[in-house]
Amino acid sequence: MSAENRPNIKLGILDQVYVSEGRSATDALQESTRLAQAVEEMGYSRFWVSEHHSMPALAFSSPEVLIPHLAAATSRIRVGSGGIMLPHYSAYKVAENFRLLEALHPGRIDLGLGRAPGGMPLATRALQQDKYVDVNKYPDQVRDLIGYLYNALPEGHPFERLLAAPAISTAPEIWLLGSSGESARIAAELGTSYAFAEFFGTPGGQEATRYYLDRFKPNGLLEDHPRSMIAVLAICAETEEEANRLAKSSDLLFLGIRTGMEMPYLPSVQTAIDYPYTQMDLLVIQQLRQRRIIGTPAQVKEQLLQMGADYSVGEILINTPIHDQKARIRSYELIAEAFGMNEASA
Template sequence: MITLGVLDQVYISEGYGATEGLQQSTRLAQAVEELGYSRFWVSEHHSMPALAFSSPEVLIAHLAAATSRIRVGSGGIMLPHYSAYKVAENFRLLEALHPGRIDLGLGRAPGGMPLATKALQQDKYVDVNKYPQQVLDIIGYLHGSLPSGHPFEKLLASPSIPTAPEIWLLGSSGESARLAAMLGTSYAFAEFFGTPGGEQATKYYNEHFEPRDELPKQPRSMIATLAICAETEEEANRLAFSSDLLFLGIRTGLVVPYLPSVQTAENYPYTEADLMHIQQLRTRRIIGTPDQVKEKLIQMGQDYGAGEILITSPIYDEQARIHSYRLIAESFGMK
């Protein structure tokens, strides 16, 4: 059976502020932990008004402290912006505070517009081609296994602890899959981006995985997808209107500074081109009743050859969002 987790991008709902968005995320983490979900990941994006945060490591500390069993992690840290050493220190500290519960998802995308990238990398020369070496350095820091002759071979990424976070490489292309297979890390594909080629990417990863001493000996792949569930198809489709308008804005450049309410989304003056965009977006979404969502999630896991799926559910109403996760959990017999 597929293992299910949660990806929360912590949207600020229309009529609310960032503080309320963060409080809702905390309550969601607590709710899905009780429902039996395995992981709760938060992303990294910068200068995006619809999102309540930009620092996943800080939010992870809060969410892990507010829960007791669920794994909490980053989906992911945009590594080229940062020092591998500092990232390793941050996540070793998180692991020390919450042993066996921390995931370190890594990506190389900017996580924002060019101006935000310029500010993050101010006065630094950043070569994204060094990303593979940065990943190797993080593995070395977290496991005390930097190779002989490495310039920082004797450096301690404190605190010194016997366990390490799980390392996942994130991507929406075949290149990330090839890198994860070569480096021996776990691999997560962002299916909800709508980028084609995910099935081939995960297949390549699973077939070409090369184990590394410090990391899992078998390939471990996961996908993240958008799913919205309700008792009826009609209600699920109604709840999805909010994400339709939100992602339409992302695709077309329309500024939507919050997760819109269903009413706002219903009343928006869509053009024919807008409706075509939304129809295309919907082909990459799972929206429906518990039985329909379960069937599609199982099929998606088989198509991708993935043992885990992270579900993101940008539903405006907090209780409807939690209820969507509850219905999915019940359909899979989780607890």
């Protein structure tokens, strides 16, 4: 099926706020703010930030702190977490945080939830110090969180009468995030929206989203129909050659993550070009590239539409780790132009 004959798709942003080589975490946060403002004008639907701990290449670890800053710097785009790693925290406190965000920015807050640790074991130990955490309780935590946000804890619940302040009439959108079939099963059972982290490179994503869509059970409080999306890594430039050149930074970054030689920053293209790759390194990069979308606007649009069809989703979040900030914003601009988003948002 040609791109012209496929249904259109909504596009959003997943920003992991990488600290680029030669720049500071403060620079990265300022760049993220400018990016949010830029993509809002381009017509992107959402701007999500992730939770990772003790990773020097990432400029932050607390989405609930960064979200209000980004929401205050913008006016229309939805802002949210991709996601909050719920097993580390009290469902009650997360509900309070996101109710406050929803009260400050009504109708613009997304609460993406995950059950992964979001960091190395040492960070997990510190986050869970002096606590017993059973990740198998994650579905119960999500149920409690929904109950707090909608004043709907079941009768007999030990915190049935507890208010998750402030008392408001709206609630943030709830999404369960995952890179496995288990998260899809939980999302379908609880009746939440579901987002699959395709850019992780974990196989089984199409099966997971299909399972979710086929077995979705409305819970009476949230959306009454299934809603799914995927997050992908995409890099776009005017020419295929330039897109591949810009992608070398992320090649080296993710090579380090895959091989246990994590870099303290998003390397520049020149650093990536000069790196002494082994044959095994090049094979790993070749494998990683199979999960990436890299090319011209027409090529990127074609692949995004194909992915949307393959995964049966109506929305895609795009993660674009480019070292040069102007080239990064230009990548999103080219994709927006290819999809006609600029005209639609004008």
